[in-house]
Amino acid sequence: MRRVPLDNVKHRDLRVATAYGVQYGDDARVVAVVPQEFRKLVAEYPVFLAKDPRTGRFNFIVLLGLDQEENLFLDGPRWDAQYVPLNARRGPFVVGRASTGQGDANAATIVHIDLDSRRIQQTNGEPLFREDGTQTPYLQGVGSVLAELMVGIDTARSLLGKLELHDLIEPVQIHGRLADGTEFAPDGLYTIHEQRLRDLSAESIVELHRAGYLEQMYLVIASLQRVADLVSRKNRRLSR
Amino acid sequence: MSTPVKSIIVVGGGTAGWITAGVIAARHHAGAEGAITVTLIESPNVPIVGVGEGTWPTMRSTLRSMGVSETEFVRECEVSFKQGARFQRWASGGDDDAYYHPLVLPQGFLKGNLVPHWQERRRDRPFAEAVCVQTAICDRNLAPKQIATPEFAGVVNYAYHLNAGKFAGFLQRHCCSKLGVRHVVDDVTSVLTRPNGDIAVLMTAHNGSIEGDLFVDCTGFRSLLLGQHYGVPFRSRKQVLFVDTALAVQVPYQSEDSPIVSHTVSTAQPAGWIWDIGLSSRRGVGHVYSSAHTSADAAEQALRDYIRPSVPDVEALSVRKIDINPGHRTRFWERNCVAVGLSAGFLEPLEASALVLVELAAGMIAEQMPVTREAMDIVARRFNDKFLYRWDRIIDFLKLHYVLSTRTDNAFWIDNRAAPTVPDSLSELLELWKHQYPWHGDFVQKDEVFPAASYQYVLYGMGFATNPSHLGQSTKERQFAAEQFEENERMACRLLAALPSNRELLQAVRSYGMPKV
Numbered sequence: 001m002r003r004v005p006l007d008n009v010k011h012r013d014l015r016v017a018t019a020y021g022v023q024y025g026d027d028a029r030v031v032a033v034v035p036q037e038f039r040k041l042v043a044e045y046p047v048f049l050a051k052d053p054r055t056g057r058f059n060f061i062v063l064l065g066l067d068q069e070e071n072l073f074l075d076g077p078r079w080d081a082q083y084v085p086l087n088a089r090r091g092p093f094v095v096g097r098a099s100t101g102q103g104d105a106n107a108a109t110i111v112h113i114d115l116d117s118r119r120i121q122q123t124n125g126e127p128l129f130r131e132d133g134t135q136t137p138y139l140q141g142v143g144s145v146l147a148e149l150m151v152g153i154d155t156a157r158s159l160l161g162k163l164e165l166h167d168l169i170e171p172v173q174i175h176g177r178l179a180d181g182t183e184f185a186p187d188g189l190y191t192i193h194e195q196r197l198r199d200l201s202a203e204s205i206v207e208l209h210r211a212g213y214l215e216q217m218y219l220v221i222a223s224l225q226r227v228a229d230l231v232s233r234k235n236r237r238l239s240r
Numbered sequence: 241m242s243t244p245v246k247s248i249i250v251v252g253g254g255t256a257g258w259i260t261a262g263v264i265a266a267r268h269h270a271g272a273e274g275a276i277t278v279t280l281i282e283s284p285n286v287p288i289v290g291v292g293e294g295t296w297p298t299m300r301s302t303l304r305s306m307g308v309s310e311t312e313f314v315r316e317c318e319v320s321f322k323q324g325a326r327f328q329r330w331a332s333g334g335d336d337d338a339y340y341h342p343l344v345l346p347q348g349f350l351k352g353n354l355v356p357h358w359q360e361r362r363r364d365r366p367f368a369e370a371v372c373v374q375t376a377i378c379d380r381n382l383a384p385k386q387i388a389t390p391e392f393a394g395v396v397n398y399a400y401h402l403n404a405g406k407f408a409g410f411l412q413r414h415c416c417s418k419l420g421v422r423h424v425v426d427d428v429t430s431v432l433t434r435p436n437g438d439i440a441v442l443m444t445a446h447n448g449s450i451e452g453d454l455f456v457d458c459t460g461f462r463s464l465l466l467g468q469h470y471g472v473p474f475r476s477r478k479q480v481l482f483v484d485t486a487l488a489v490q491v492p493y494q495s496e497d498s499p500i501v502s503h504t505v506s507t508a509q510p511a512g513w514i515w516d517i518g519l520s521s522r523r524g525v526g527h528v529y530s531s532a533h534t535s536a537d538a539a540e541q542a543l544r545d546y547i548r549p550s551v552p553d554v555e556a557l558s559v560r561k562i563d564i565n566p567g568h569r570t571r572f573w574e575r576n577c578v579a580v581g582l583s584a585g586f587l588e589p590l591e592a593s594a595l596v597l598v599e600l601a602a603g604m605i606a607e608q609m610p611v612t613r614e615a616m617d618i619v620a621r622r623f624n625d626k627f628l629y630r631w632d633r634i635i636d637f638l639k640l641h642y643v644l645s646t647r648t649d650n651a652f653w654i655d656n657r658a659a660p661t662v663p664d665s666l667s668e669l670l671e672l673w674k675h676q677y678p679w680h681g682d683f684v685q686k687d688e689v690f691p692a693a694s695y696q697y698v699l700y701g702m703g704f705a706t707n708p709s710h711l712g713q714s715t716k717e718r719q720f721a722a723e724q725f726e727e728n729e730r731m732a733c734r735l736l737a738a739l740p741s742n743r744e745l746l747q748a749v750r751s752y753g754m755p756k757v
Contacts, residue, residue, distance in 0.1 A: 051388040051755060052388070053388050055387060055388075055751070056389070056748065056752055056754060057752055057755070058755065169756070170757060171757060190757065
């Protein structure tokens with residue numbers, strides 16, 4: 001990965017492929033999500049917690065497939081869903097800190113681009129800058145996706161902190177059988193312990209509710225139902 | 241009329257005292273309404289000996305039972321992950337003489353015995369390497385788990401290397417803030433007894449009298465209550481285990497990214513052996529020897545020679561001398577007093593048996609906590625029987641390391657093999673194992689301190705040979721063994737690719753902590 005600050009001079013001729021596809025790594029089984037998306041996500045995706053293998057810390061993710069490299073929402077160049085998670089829409093862009101040369105803690109956040117991304121092209125795809133160096137509507141759209149993610153990551157961190165504080169995270173094992181008889185059992189998934197959540201003191205419940213966390217927790221729990229939709233998707237694929 | 245046991249007084253603020261106080265307090269919800277109370281009296285004037293920078297895997301369940309966070313424990317006690325021990329120069333004394341006693345069981349150990357198959361067909365590889373993955377992990381200084389592995393869980397079995405002084409302080413804070421243990425910093429000046437001989441009250445210098453129903457003596461070598469007050473005799477075991485002096489030194493790492501070895505390295509010397517334990521902050525190195533077989537000067541020279549290659553100025557390191565009187569009390573629980581830790585006894589640091597005995601004793605006291613004084617004598621008798629048996633088994637197992645050696649460079653090794661110094665129980669097992677392979681049924685108790693697997697690792701690591709039986713091996717058994725050897729190879733490939741280095745994992749624990757689930 002080669003992340004550099006986005007620059008309207010150096011990168012004026014770059015174009016970015018906005019279609020989806022296996023060639024861009026869109027076949028990953030999970031994608032990270034943030035609490036601000038939960039309401040939209042739960043209509044279509046099961047939301048879980050999973051560990052970042054590098055730090056052992058939890059993130060919220062949606063499960064997209066039942067096998068290791070399988071995204072059942074990926075349909076050729078299309079993402080077959082009403083709502084596409086923010087992280088699947090940010091392309092080769094990430095938020096980074098401007099380098100000030102004197103410790104980066106207070107540095108402003110700016111958009112970085114990953115020059116190793118296969119989405120970056122010279123001829124096809126969406127341009128990033130107009131002739132006069134201003135951002136194209138595409139890049140402006142990416143900017144608002146990144147801004148939403150920034151806020152969302154902070155919320156996710158606070159929500160995860162509450163879940164850990166109250167010991168509400170539990171591993172969940174999903175297994176089942178497809179129409180053709182093969183079994184599936186995706187591992188490394190965690191969810192929220194419903195009984196322990198119920199058993200919290202009235203005081204804690206009110207506090208979580210006022211901060212909006214209680215709703216988010218129940219959205220995660222409710223979204224488990226969407227695993228059945230994933231199985232249907234997979235079965236439809238098998239019968240095609 | 242029965243007398244309820246309500247108040248537990250622990251005397252001594254070293255690791256033994258705090259482990260015992262914590263295990264009892266956690267198990268019995270000390271401080272809760274109607275529950276027992278636990279008080280620990282710590283002298284401000286007696287320094288902590290701080291034995292044992294190595295633990296057993298049992299420490300994981302002990303800490304967990306006390307509600308300790310493994311992340312905090314690792315961060316605050318200079319902890320590193322330990323996966324067994326590597327014994328160098330113990331058998332022949334040569335340069336290539338080394339074997340592992342890992343912490344994982346041989347593959348398929350609960351289903352079948354791999355020794356005969358290894359002896360028949362796999363002798364080209366060391367026993368431990370052929371039957372388990374851990375030696376390969378240790379050779380590469382890899383960790384026993386990943387950062388995403390939950391607290392106290394392991395990809396492979398593990399224990400700890402720790403700073404005993406920091407550990408005592410850590411446990412103190414945990415016991416007092418989370419487990420309701422009352423901490424009194426004071427000297428015990430005298431012991432007052434009831435007419436029946438029970439301890440009634442401890443008089444202290446500044447806090448007056450402290451009353452209790454059960455007194456736990458964790459006062460170290462002083463053995464204030466069991467030894468000094470009750471005069472329970474000490475049984476020296478020096479005629480079996482000759483080591484009586486330790487020289488200890490702290491060695492800095494050469495650089496911030498020097499590997500942190502994930503096992504205890506034990507290197508035999510002419511009249512003893514040198515331990516080398518990697519903490520996250522430094523190494524703890526020491527020479528234990530028999531003063532009858534070498535001089536203090538020669539022993540210190542051997543220690544400095546061992547360290548010399550890895551430090552710039554070895555003469556600047558200060559060496560601390562500790563006298564060891566190998567042996568134990570003839571009883572550990574007398575009336576309403578029970579000794580745990582050095583006050584009960586000490587042998588030598590080989591195989592890190594000191595802290596595990598503390599855990600076992602604390603566990604049994606907590607589990608069998610007599611509800612009334614009337615029940616206590618029965619519990620005491622059982623406790624004494626059980627721990628006398630355990631001390632004997634530990635002595636057998638430690639002696640095994642010396643008996644199997646073929647070294648002749650010093651009388652130390654030759655004397656160690658002399659028949660009168662070998663316990664009958666060990667001689668009998670060694671005779672048995674000439675004819676059959678060590679297995680579960682060779683031992684009496686269900687919860688042996690050292691299982692048959694440990695004997696296998698040491699025996700065949702040191703070149704012991706069992707005569708093949710005329711009964712041979714069935715096709716089914718051969719098939720089973722072949723599968724285990726293959727499974728071991730597969731596991732090794734998978735784990736060597738997936739595990740971080742011990743240092744990387746410790747750094748990640750510092751930065752991110754370990755997940756609880």
